[in-house]
Amino acid sequence: MVQNENTTELWRPTGPEELDLVRRSNWTAWPPRLPEQPIFYPVLNEDYAIRIARDWNVPHxxxxxxxRFHVDTAHLQRYPVQQAGGRTILELWVPAEDLPEFNHHIVGPIEVVHEFR
Known part of the structure; x- marks a missing residue:
């Protein structure tokens, strides 16, 4: 996780449907979660995001x-880091009902940095 004085860099592996909704937001917001998705989970490192995008999203x-996107660091303090596996399998778990406010704290555009087919 790269952090400067004001923002923290986060990563999100995503499929084509979710990315289309981000594109429709003009690259400024994540779409609301579906009923079966109670949390939004950005990840804290690029390698973990690559593994999910390549090994899960491509087959599915x-x-x-x-x-990649940046969020106000102060806002992220309410979401403790979750270790979802090994030492580098780190996520933030943002409850679905918090996502509109989380989106409000995104700084700059959401960028696509890798594509796997």
Whole structure:
């Protein structure tokens, strides 16, 4: 996780449907979660995001993307880091109902940095 004085860099592996909704937001927001998705989980390192996009999204959707974005660091303090596996399998768990406010604290655009097919 790269952090400067004001923002923290986060990563999100995503499939084509979610990416299309991000594109429709003009690259400024993540879409609301579906009923079966109670949390939004950005990840804290690029390698972990790549593994999910390549190894899960590609087999399930034919394509996987890795996005990068920055969020106000102060806002992230309410979401403790979750270790979802090994030492580098780190995520933030943002409850679905918090996502509109989380989106408000995104600084700059959401960027696609990798594509896997």
């Amino acid at each position: 959707h034919g394509v996987g993307y890795v996005t």
